[in-house]
Amino acid sequence: MDGRIPKKSIFLFFLLSVLTLGIYTIIFWHKLGKNTNALCEGDGKKTMKYGFAFFLSVITFGIYGIIWKIQLAQRLKVNAERYELMIPEGGLIVGLFSTLGLIALGAGLPISSFIVIKNYNMIAEAYNAYNGIEEPEDEYVDLFSETEILDLDAVEEVE
Numbered sequence: 001m002d003g004r005i006p007k008k009s010i011f012l013f014f015l016l017s018v019l020t021l022g023i024y025t026i027i028f029w030h031k032l033g034k035n036t037n038a039l040c041e042g043d044g045k046k047t048m049k050y051g052f053a054f055f056l057s058v059i060t061f062g063i064y065g066i067i068w069k070i071q072l073a074q075r076l077k078v079n080a081e082r083y084e085l086m087i088p089e090g091g092l093i094v095g096l097f098s099t100l101g102l103i104a105l106g107a108g109l110p111i112s113s114f115i116v117i118k119n120y121n122m123i124a125e126a127y128n129a130y131n132g133i134e135e136p137e138d139e140y141v142d143l144f145s146e147t148e149i150l151d152l153d154a155v156e157e158v159e
Contacts, residue, residue, distance in 0.1 A: 004133045005035050005124040010117050014110065026054055032120060036072060039120075039127050040079040047072055069116060070095040076119045083126035089115045 008028070016024040030050040037047050048068060057065030074091030094112045101108025128134075 003131060005039055005127050007121040007124050008032060008117050010114055010121075013113070013117060026050065029054075032117070033072065035124070036075065036120065039123050040075055043075070043079055043082075045075060047075065066095060066098040069098060069112060073112075073116050073119065076116070076123055080119070080123055080126075083123055083130060085122055085126055087119050087122065089119065 008031075013024075013028055017028070033047040033050045033053075040047075050068070053064060053068040057063070057068070070091040073089065073094035077087045077090035080087040094115055097108035097112035097115070099108075101110075101112060
């Protein structure tokens with residue numbers, strides 16, 4: 001990897017989460033937490049690995065998963081200032097949507113995930129720009145790798 005922190009596709013997150021019956025969700029949040037540690041390095045905190053957080057979430061009937069997401073959202077909000085970004089939604093908003101989402105049969109959970117991913121993408125883009133790393137024009141997120149770049153010229157030659 002060239003030091004670039006990949007942005008995550010919100011659409012692919014929701015699509016692959018449904019198609020894999022939630023398995024992709026575990027992989028996705030694991031990678032997002034790992035990348036968040038790189039984005040926020042130097043703040044004195046470390047995002048817990050999602051595998052352990054998922055385990056604790058199962059034991060606590062989803063409560064720890066909400067706490068993990070709240071902490072992640074708040075960490076992104078605090079570190080946004082480092083990249084001269086203003087992120088209005090922090091842990092409180094994400095926690096509110098997640099908690100109300102559980103009460104309303106899960107309606108707020110996608111909204112809280114959307115907020116965290118959107119904020120992560122803003123910081124990842126600023127991080128890459130700050131470090132002089134250019135974003136590829138056509139970026140496709142693969143299920144198991146960080147990113148996969150599709151070379152459209154090579155695809156046309158094959159046809």
